[in-house]
Amino acid sequence: MRINDKIKLTRESIQALFHLLSNNDYRLIGPTVRDSAIVYDELREVTDLPVGWTDEQNPGVYRLKKRQDEALFGYTVGPHSWKKFLHLPLLRLWKAKRRKNGWEILDDREPPAKLAFIGVRACELHAIAIQDKIFLEGRYIDPVYRSQRENIFIVAVNCGQAGGTCFCADMNAGPQAASGFDLALTEVIEPERHYFIAEIGSARGAEVLSQLPHEMAQENEKKIAENIVANTAAQMGRRLTTSGIKDLLYRNTEHPRWDEVASRCLNCANCTMVCPTCFCTTVEDVTDLTGEQAERWRKWDSCFTMDFSYIHGGSVRPSAKARYRQWLTHKLASWIDQFDASGCVGCGRCITWCPVGIDITEEVRVIRDSEVATNAEALKIEN
Amino acid sequence: METLEPILAEHPFLQGLEASHLHLIVGCASNVRFDAGQFLCREGEEADQFYIIRHGKVAVEIFGAQKGPITIQTIGEGEILGWSWLIPPYHWHFDARAIELTRAIALDGKCLRTKCENDHDLGYELLKRFSNVMEQRLEATRLQLLDVYGNNA
Amino acid sequence: MATMLERQNHSADPMMPAPFRVQRLRQDTYDTFTLELQPANGLSEFAFAAGQFNMLYVFGAGEVPISISGDPAKSQTLVHTTRAVGVVTKAMRKLQRGEMLGVRGPFGTHWPVAEALGSDIVIVAGGIGLAPLRPALYALLARREKYGKVVLLYGARTPEDILYRRELERWRARLDLEVYVTVDRAAGNWRGNVGVVTTLIPKAPFDPRNAVAMVCGPEIMMRFTVLELQKRGVPAENIFLSMERNMKCAVGFCGHCQFGPAFICKDGPVFRYDRIKDLFTKREI
Numbered sequence: 001m002r003i004n005d006k007i008k009l010t011r012e013s014i015q016a017l018f019h020l021l022s023n024n025d026y027r028l029i030g031p032t033v034r035d036s037a038i039v040y041d042e043l044r045e046v047t048d049l050p051v052g053w054t055d056e057q058n059p060g061v062y063r064l065k066k067r068q069d070e071a072l073f074g075y076t077v078g079p080h081s082w083k084k085f086l087h088l089p090l091l092r093l094w095k096a097k098r099r100k101n102g103w104e105i106l107d108d109r110e111p112p113a114k115l116a117f118i119g120v121r122a123c124e125l126h127a128i129a130i131q132d133k134i135f136l137e138g139r140y141i142d143p144v145y146r147s148q149r150e151n152i153f154i155v156a157v158n159c160g161q162a163g164g165t166c167f168c169a170d171m172n173a174g175p176q177a178a179s180g181f182d183l184a185l186t187e188v189i190e191p192e193r194h195y196f197i198a199e200i201g202s203a204r205g206a207e208v209l210s211q212l213p214h215e216m217a218q219e220n221e222k223k224i225a226e227n228i229v230a231n232t233a234a235q236m237g238r239r240l241t242t243s244g245i246k247d248l249l250y251r252n253t254e255h256p257r258w259d260e261v262a263s264r265c266l267n268c269a270n271c272t273m274v275c276p277t278c279f280c281t282t283v284e285d286v287t288d289l290t291g292e293q294a295e296r297w298r299k300w301d302s303c304f305t306m307d308f309s310y311i312h313g314g315s316v317r318p319s320a321k322a323r324y325r326q327w328l329t330h331k332l333a334s335w336i337d338q339f340d341a342s343g344c345v346g347c348g349r350c351i352t353w354c355p356v357g358i359d360i361t362e363e364v365r366v367i368r369d370s371e372v373a374t375n376a377e378a379l380k381i382e383n
Numbered sequence: 384m385e386t387l388e389p390i391l392a393e394h395p396f397l398q399g400l401e402a403s404h405l406h407l408i409v410g411c412a413s414n415v416r417f418d419a420g421q422f423l424c425r426e427g428e429e430a431d432q433f434y435i436i437r438h439g440k441v442a443v444e445i446f447g448a449q450k451g452p453i454t455i456q457t458i459g460e461g462e463i464l465g466w467s468w469l470i471p472p473y474h475w476h477f478d479a480r481a482i483e484l485t486r487a488i489a490l491d492g493k494c495l496r497t498k499c500e501n502d503h504d505l506g507y508e509l510l511k512r513f514s515n516v517m518e519q520r521l522e523a524t525r526l527q528l529l530d531v532y533g534n535n536a
Numbered sequence: 537m538a539t540m541l542e543r544q545n546h547s548a549d550p551m552m553p554a555p556f557r558v559q560r561l562r563q564d565t566y567d568t569f570t571l572e573l574q575p576a577n578g579l580s581e582f583a584f585a586a587g588q589f590n591m592l593y594v595f596g597a598g599e600v601p602i603s604i605s606g607d608p609a610k611s612q613t614l615v616h617t618t619r620a621v622g623v624v625t626k627a628m629r630k631l632q633r634g635e636m637l638g639v640r641g642p643f644g645t646h647w648p649v650a651e652a653l654g655s656d657i658v659i660v661a662g663g664i665g666l667a668p669l670r671p672a673l674y675a676l677l678a679r680r681e682k683y684g685k686v687v688l689l690y691g692a693r694t695p696e697d698i699l700y701r702r703e704l705e706r707w708r709a710r711l712d713l714e715v716y717v718t719v720d721r722a723a724g725n726w727r728g729n730v731g732v733v734t735t736l737i738p739k740a741p742f743d744p745r746n747a748v749a750m751v752c753g754p755e756i757m758m759r760f761t762v763l764e765l766q767k768r769g770v771p772a773e774n775i776f777l778s779m780e781r782n783m784k785c786a787v788g789f790c791g792h793c794q795f796g797p798a799f800i801c802k803d804g805p806v807f808r809y810d811r812i813k814d815l816f817t818k819r820e821i
Contacts, residue, residue: 093551096595102576102636103595105552139802140550140787253818280791283551283784287596294596296551301790308792309782312621316781322820326794334797442730452724456731461739482727519735522760526732527720531754532663532693534567534621 001206006217006225009185009196013212014072015046017155020211021116026153029085030118031078036064038078040085043118050075057164057237057348060357070194073119073187076163077347081276082117082124086148087131093144093283093296103294109144116153120181122174123166123345125156127276129180133339134279153204156181158229160189164237165348167361171242173345175232177201183209186225197225238348238361241368245342248368249333253325257366262321264356269302271350271358272327277343280308303327328360387412387488394435394488396463396512404505411494417441417481423464424475430467431492436460439485444478455527456520457482463516468492469509550787553593553638554579556614558631564617565697568664569629570605573614573637581611582639585646586671587778587806591786592616593638597627601783603668603805604642608675614639617667617699643786645806647672648776652748656684658740658770660761662691662733662753666699668778668805669752673707680712685742687714691733691757694719695726714741733757737764744769752778759816762809772810779804779812796821 001007009017018028028043033050043049055075056063067074096105120128132149135142156177168174177184182205185196197217200206217225272278282301287294301308304323309316317323335343344360351359388409391397397405415434417423423434423441434441441464443456455477458464464487467475473492499506555576562570575582584590584604593599600622606615620629631637649672657676661669676686688707692698698717708715716736718729729736733753749770751761758777765775779800784790786801793800796815798807815821 094549098595101634102555102557104555135789138788140789141548142789143549253821279789281784282790282792283599285593285596285598291596296599298551301784301792303791307782311780311782317820319820326821330794330797334794337797338799440727440729442724444724450723454722454724454726454730457718457729459729523732523735526734526756526760529756530693530720531757532691532697532720 005200007198008215008217016212026114026116028116040080057352059351059359073157079274089300091298096294098292112148112151114151118155120156122177123168123347125180126173126345130277154181156184158186159232162232162235165351167238167240168346169233170240171346176229240361246333246336249329258321258325265324267304267320269304270353272302274349274353411491415489417485419483423479430473430475432489433465434487437486440482553640556637556639568619570617582614584642587646588642588644590641594627598624600624605667605670649675653682656742656747657686658749659688660751662757665753687740689736690717734760734764749775775809
């Protein structure tokens with residue numbers, strides 16, 4: 001079996017896959033229903049997946065609904081993203097102890113767990129690649145990120161439906177999983193049959209797949225799988241025109257729309273927590289009550305907090321408007337200058353999980369359209 | 384007074400003036416000198432003149448009861464001290480004290496005011512130059528007000 | 537440039553400080569002090585370029601970014617000058633000789649000392665801004681004959697706040713260096729200049745067509761300094777500023793120090809003015 005080969009699997013094979021990975025010391029992490037949402041947590045059996053569930057998403061709205069079938073992956077993405085396991089929300093960087101003539105940092109880093117990510121969507125593969133760029137490809141490397149990243153087995157899923165807030169197609173981040181996975185599954189549900197077309201993405205993926213009950217996929221089955229993904233691409237709930245978006249946002253720092261958004265935005269930081277690429281953290285140095293032991297911790301942080309930009313005298317961005325503008329401009333524009341790619345993968349989480357339903361695709365559209373309107377006016381006046 | 388005309392002519396503050404205007408000004412000019420510690424003017428006194436500093440250094444001071452004299456600005460070579468002669472009621476608003484030996488050209492305010500009333504072109508030329516000085520002082524003062532090096536800077 | 541960290545045995549973890557010991561702590565003014573440090577782990581020197589900074593860690597108190605203020609040629613001793621304004625710097629001020637301090641760095645971009653060879657140099661420093669500029673001045677003076685006129689303009693709040701006073705007097709005594717010092721306000725016994733540092737620019741002795749300016753101080757001061765320099769004809773590509781923002785990691789991971797698309801920790805703190813001028817005048821960026 002070779003990379004890009006397409007193999008047919010049954011639901012039983014997926015169960016066998018779970019067992020095979022567990023037996024090889026992988027902890028399975030994947031989607032499961034909890035607290036009326038589909039979150040990422042540990043899985044043991046295929047039945048732990050949100051079988052027969054789907055989600056309805058719109059700005060500020062997330063609901064689970066029962067499906068008519070028993071699809072394993074019949075939903076899009078929930079509030080969690082894989083950064084929860086790669087770019088840890090809370091991490092002790094090191095511990096130090098006082099010594100007679102000073103202090104000493106103890107090297108007690110635990111080895112990373114082997115994790116198998118089940119059900120990674122194309123947008124999420126892109127998000128992981130985006131964070132890889134930050135933590136593995138810059139001048140400095142994050143050693144914790146790197147060692148965890150080297151111990152991940154990825155089973156991706158090609159989306160069979162797009163969500164109400166999805167726009168990965170416009171961000172060139174899906175719905176087809178193109179690379180960065182060991183295996184990629186497309187779920188096919190027909191009246192008589194329920195199977196998966198698995199694409200091999202790596203040597204490790206081939207090796208794992210060869211140990212599962214499988215058949216080579218027929219040409220018509222491959223075509224059916226391709227069509228499913230093509231349909232998903234046509235169903236996106238949102239649209240975002242990305243041409244010239246960097247300069248559009250750079251030249252509109254004083255656009256009145258920012259004030260308008262600021263009147264709605266609660267600066268609650270939900271968007272930064274659910275966004276799969278947001279990576280800001282803060283560092284805290286703490287000590288125990290005796291003062292003999294100190295630790296340095298790293299925690300997720302958000303540019304929406306007042307502390308985030310604090311330097312002596314005050315916050316550089318005290319207004320809600322400046323903080324919203326910072327987040328969106330960074331995500332869609334500055335990121336391109338920083339990392340040669342957009343920071344957004346079109347997953348729609350920020351739109352769904354915003355308590356006031358701010359839709360970034362709408363915000364950008366309003367700014368873009370206002371320029372078109374202004375230019376049209378100018379042309380009219382000239383003529 | 385003839386000796387002062389070339390000196391005034393080459394001073395940057397008066398550059399660009401027509402010869403006739405320069406001549407009018409020279410008529411109100413005199414050479415003065417202050418030793419270190421001497422006052423050029425006192426707050427409240429009549430502002431009968433302004434000074435073009437030729438060399439030395441002058442401290443513009445304001446005296447506060449508990450604080451003593453606070454220097455808010457120093458004026459050096461080539462710079463101008465005093466515009467209160469232009470603005471009624473023509474009184475100095477601060478003290479100015481020479482910090483080191485200072486030589487200056489003093490220009491008689493009353494004399495100049497009369498000449499400006501009679502020759503509005505001369506008046507305009509002088510006002511243009513003074514508004515420039517005032518603007519620079521104002522901007523510098525605003526920056527001082529911001530106390531940029533203060534504890535919450 | 538390979539950092540000291542990359543030669544350490546903490547498997548190149550950029551968040552791990554290296555141990556240094558306090559050689560000397562000197563109070564410069566009522567709120568500013570200078571630390572002299574030496575490596576405690578067997579390394580004999582610390583190489584850095586003028587303008588760079590370190591993250592300094594006080595056990596249990598925390599870590600802060602502080603510019604290096606010593607001579608790059610004297611790499612056996614690491615010198616930092618800072619104001620004691622927060623929890624960490626106040627704890628730092630209490631350190632005794634021989635006590636340990638954690639150091640990560642050096643980080644960031646540097647003053648264009650080599651790139652400015654052959655030009656006149658104008659250094660404009662405001663307040664504590666003189667500290668990150670001092671290493672540049674040392675480097676310039678070490679190869680004095682390679683530069684044209686060198687002018688230092690320094691503004692402090694009051695005469696009591698003047699930093700490195702004895703050194704300033706020594707520099708002023710040199711025949712090949714022009715030093716002008718001014719304060720924002722003074723009591724009656726001050727015989728020097730009073731007025732903001734920007735007032736020193738119009739008459740400073742340098743050729744604006746062939747000068748490189750290095751500016752550091754509070755942002756407002758830098759904004760007006762740039763205006764005055766440009767009024768004199770110094771082109772934007774020849775003006776360099778040192779910017780400051782909140783910093784937590786110094787290695788481009790935490791996101792706090794962003795200034796537009798630039799990370800102050802790796803794209804700065806020294807910036808060429810023409811590259812940031814659009815951001816510089818915007819509010820809350």
